[in-house]
Amino acid sequence: MRRMTARPANAHQARLLRLLRDGGPNSRAQLGDQVDLSRSKLAVEVDRLLETELVVADGLAASRGGRRSHNIRLNPHLRFLGVDIGATSVDVAVTNAELEILGHINQPMDVREGPVAVFEQVLAMAAKLRASGLAEGFDGAGIGVPGPVRFPEGIPVAPPIMPGWDGFPVREALSQDLGCPVMVDNDVNLMAMGEQHAGVARTVADFLCVKIGTGIGCGIVVGGEVYRGTTGSAGDIGHIQAVPDGRPCACGNRGCLEAHFSGAALARDATEAAQQRLSAELASRLETNGTLSAVDVAAAAAAGDATALDLIREGGTRTGQVIAGLVSFFNPGLVVIGGGVTGLGHTLLAAIRTQVYRQSLPLATGNLPIVLGELGPTAGVIGAARLISDHLFSPA
Amino acid sequence: MRRMTARPANAHQARLLRLLRDGGPNSRAQLGDQVDLSRSKLAVEVDRLLETELVVADGLAASRGGRRSHNIRLNPHLRFLGVDIGATSVDVAVTNAELEILGHINQPMDVREGPVAVFEQVLAMAAKLRASGLAEGFDGAGIGVPGPVRFPEGIPVAPPIMPGWDGFPVREALSQDLGCPVMVDNDVNLMAMGEQHAGVARTVADFLCVKIGTGIGCGIVVGGEVYRGTTGSAGDIGHIQAVPDGRPCACGNRGCLEAHFSGAALARDATEAAQQRLSAELASRLETNGTLSAVDVAAAAAAGDATALDLIREGGTRTGQVIAGLVSFFNPGLVVIGGGVTGLGHTLLAAIRTQVYRQSLPLATGNLPIVLGELGPTAGVIGAARLISDHLFSPA
DNA sequence: CTCACTTTTTCCACTCACAGGACAAAGGGG
DNA sequence: CCCCTTTGTCCTGTGAGTGGAAAAAGTGAG
Structure with missing residues (x-):
């Protein structure tokens, strides 16, 4: 068509x-x-x-x-493709022009396989959605990748967790393959746009959107517009120091937030606790599955496991410390917490809130809601659709 | 006239x-x-x-x-008044419409005396400048105050170091007294605007301007515009935690940056060192003057005093830690260091740079200049003139 | 000094976006 | 069936803005 x-x-x-x-x-x-x-x-x-x-x-x-x-x-026949590439899985969704999700697929995948392999899979998923009759073609696509992006060109730059992507012309390549306009952005920015469009941030001009997944990132919205920084790496808060002389981090420093709390860190801590028999719950899960992930910790916590709850609380406190600093600096009107670990839910949120409200000044926190994202895994793909629609619905 | x-x-x-x-x-x-x-x-x-x-x-x-x-x-007869109210002194300057300083007075003063007393002095200083033939009247005035401001109304809100100012209608009152339009902003924001207009930040769209005076604050410029946050307290970085369980701070928390390094903290540390006879240089200065201030520390450091240099280096390291976090978050194109302690000069700057370049990721620091402000004490008043001129030179 | 060539300034006719009034079309309620 | 309201269309007036032509004011070579 x-x-x-x-x-x-x-x-x-x-x-x-x-x-x-x-x-x-x-x-x-x-x-x-x-x-x-x-x-x-x-x-x-x-x-x-x-x-x-x-x-x-x-x-x-x-x-x-x-x-x-x-x-x-x-036009009800308009279709946007929203793609959210995470560190360990990829989401692809089709929306209409009103950015309502018509179909959504999630598949596990490892970004480290490189852009060629990943986009092969993404194209297959898009084809599958098209084949199921949801779309005859796409009028535009938004792509989120888990790392900094040179936004105007749509090219990842120096992404720490995705070697092999540096400089890959994502926008151009996908535009060719899909035959439609494409925009590329950091996945965290897209989550922020998603929550802004259809989630908790609909009415707020200045807010932060903290995404805790395999890593930790933060979308920054200023005056309703995503702020990307001079080189596209704004919001890269995973490597802010949370613990002086803390754990060594992959980036070469010590004590980075991400080294102490993130999907990856949580999985590692849980495995350790299980091996040391600190938690029966976690140990039994480790035996059953062979590995532990943030999801297991969430389940254990839901089951009342003290060790899991402690891990979550401590992580929340660390995260809250960093967020408290950002709140003092940025004075947002809202802080949204989202990402894969939202399953950790209110235990995490409570720990973050406590820390932020304790450490920041009243003028900044007085009327500051800190809430979980409303859209869960769909925030990214909705944000992606929003990105391309903003582009297409602007004067040529 | x-x-x-x-x-x-x-x-x-x-x-x-x-x-x-x-x-x-x-x-x-x-x-x-x-x-x-x-x-x-x-x-x-x-x-x-x-x-x-x-x-x-x-x-x-x-x-x-x-x-x-x-x-x-x-019109060469146009005159703007720039007022920069600090914690311990006030600067008043007259500029032409091109924002060139025609006359500039600085006088010691304590903000805690309250708005009425302070503005009496400010008006006297303005009258003095007028009497010296520099101006027949003012076409507009910009005012900087050392605390958060509800910008549209020009009213200080909950300023920690200036009790008695909370809610005082600065803009309205001064507009009456001076008989011209007035705009009010945080002093740090004005410093940022000053450096943007006539200083080191002329060509940069996104930058941070860290002012280390009696307290510590940070001006945030996004896309060439000052960002003030939801309640006007953006950039209030003095109370970000720099040292876990560190010194008690006036705000009620522990380890705030400002408690460990600022004009006030430096003076206190220097006095302590002098009393404990750790530094002959500082001790003799304390005897001569009765008190020590940041200026004495700067002089001692210039004379090669090891204790003074250590104080500056440690403060710079603390400040650098906080700035490193902000750089990761905000990804600015430039960081300007200014304020009263610029006398500490390159010792301070070197310590800050070392810490930031060590702690932030290469993508954010790769091309990031960290420099001292170029305008010194005039940055504030130039920024104030710029503020009101921006206001007046915009469609009615 | 004159002539050819530039740049600046003014003048004018023309286009285009847009507002707002008049009027027709379509519906609701008594 | 009549009166009132809302919606849609048509048309003209106005003011912003463009671009060409020509006048004004220089420069420099011969």
């Missing part, structure tokens, strides 16, 4: 497209209430959008007391 | 005013090269600006090979 490559011709059209994306089908009259344009001008722009087929007519709206208005909506 | 209260009528005029402010007198033709407007449109807008008397004709420009162009410049 021929995809629709049209782009809005001006800022008004872009504005309208985003309103339709975020607010769903809408009548012309309702749109008029939101955009501060004369009815005539609005009609012209809507007509032009209808011509491009980016939006289509959608029946009549409910009456507001007078003549019924005609609804319009984004 | 009647002041010129005119404001630019549109974005084009605002743009032109800022170009003239930042680039000095300029010919119409040169302006045309910078603004991407048709000659006709440019001529119209310039004529309107001339009518408002915000800009005036300024003779003929040098020939570029053809007909000579007429120069225009900002």
Whole structure:
């Protein structure tokens, strides 16, 4: 199928497209209430959008007391692909233009296999989604990778956990393979955009989104826009020192947050505790599975295992220490905690909260919610779809 | 004298005013090269600006090979007042519309005397500058205060070191007293704006400006704009924990950066060292002056005193630890160190650099200059003038 | 000094975006 | 069936802005 490559011709059209994306089908009259344009001008722009087929007519709206208005909506055939590449698994989802997830697949995978192998798998997953009838093709794709990205070019730079990706032209390569526009960003930034679009951060302009997965990262949103830093490595908080002269870290330093708490560190600590017979619960799980992961710790904690709870609390305290510093510095309006370890849930959250509220000044914490992400594993792919839609729904 | 209260009528005029402010007198033709407007449109807008008397004709420009162009410049009678209120002293300066300092006074003063007493002194200083013939009146004033500010209203909020200021309507009160528009901001933010306008940060979009004075604060510039946070307390890094279970701090916690290194902490440490006879140099200074301050430590260090040098190095290391974390998080393009203790100079800078380059990842530090501010004590007042000029040179 | 060539400035006609009023179309409620 | 409200369309006026032409004011070579 021929995809629709049209782009809005001006800022008004872009504005309208985003309103339709975020607010769903809408009548012309309702749109008029939101955009501060004369009815005539609005009609012209809507007509032009209808011509491009980016939006289509959608029946009549409910009456507001007078003549019924005609609804319009984004073309229901538009499809975005959201890809969230994690350290150990990959999520691929298809959304419509309103960024609703129509289909979602998760598969285990190791980023260290390199970009070629990974994208082969991603393309296969995308093909599978397409084959299941959810999409005839893609109008755009957003890709999240677990490391810093030179954003304008869509190229990973010096990613510590994914050697072999450095300099790989992700954007260009995938754009070729998929035959549609592609944008690439850090997975943490996409999680932040996801929570901003459809999750807990919908109404907040300045917030932090801390993702605790295999590693730890932090999405920074300033004035509603993701902040990426000078070289694209902003938010790389995993290597902030949390414990002076603490554990050695893969980066060469000691005491990095990530060395003391992250999916990987938690798995290692749990294995150690199991081997030392500190926890029967963990030991039995280790015997059954052969290895332990953060999921096992979460399960053990849920079962009341004291060792697991301690591990989580201590990790939360460490994380809270770092976050407390960031809160003092950045004074956000919200802190979102997400990522693979959200299964650790409220034990973790409580430990983080305690530490942040204790260590930061009242003016910064006074009205500061610290909450778990609302979208779980879908935050990344929704953020990815949001990324590409923001790009496509902006003046050419 | 009647002041010129005119404001630019549109974005084009605002743009032109800022170009003239930042680039000095300029010919119409040169302006045309910078603004991407048709000659006709440019001529119209310039004529309107001339009518408002915000800009005036300024003779003929040098020939570029053809007909000579007429120069225009900002009205040379325009005057801005820059006020930088520190914890222990206050700076007041008069600038022209190009933000060049025409006169500058510094006087010791204690903020804790409260806003009424302080502003009495500030107004006296402003009157003195006016009386010396530098200004017939002020077209706008920028005020920096050493604590968080609710920026839109220009009101200090919960300032820890200046009780009695909480909620005082600084902007409104001074606007009344001075009879001109006033903007108020945190002193650290103003220092950042100063270094951005006329100092080391001229070409950098994202940078941090760490001010080490009586306390420690950090100005954050994102995309060329000062970021103030949700409640105006962004950059309040003095109470980030630098030493776990370290010294008690006035804020109630332990180990805050400010408790371990700042003008106040340094003075206290030096006094202690002198009393314990660890340093002859410091001891003799203590006897002579009765008290010690950061300036004495700087002098002792310059004289080669080992104890003073150690104090500075250790403080720099602590500060560097905190900055390293901020660099990982924020990935700035530049870090500026300034404030009263800049006298400690390169000993301090070297200690900070060592720590940051050691603790942050290469991608963030690879091309990261860490430098001393270029403007010294004038950074604040220039930033203050810049603040109000930005306000006045924006569409009404 | 004159002439050819540049650059700057002014003038003017034309385009385009947009607002807002008039009016037609469509629906609700008595 | 009538009156009122809302929605959609049409049309004209206005003001911003562009770009070309030509005048004004220089420069430099011969």
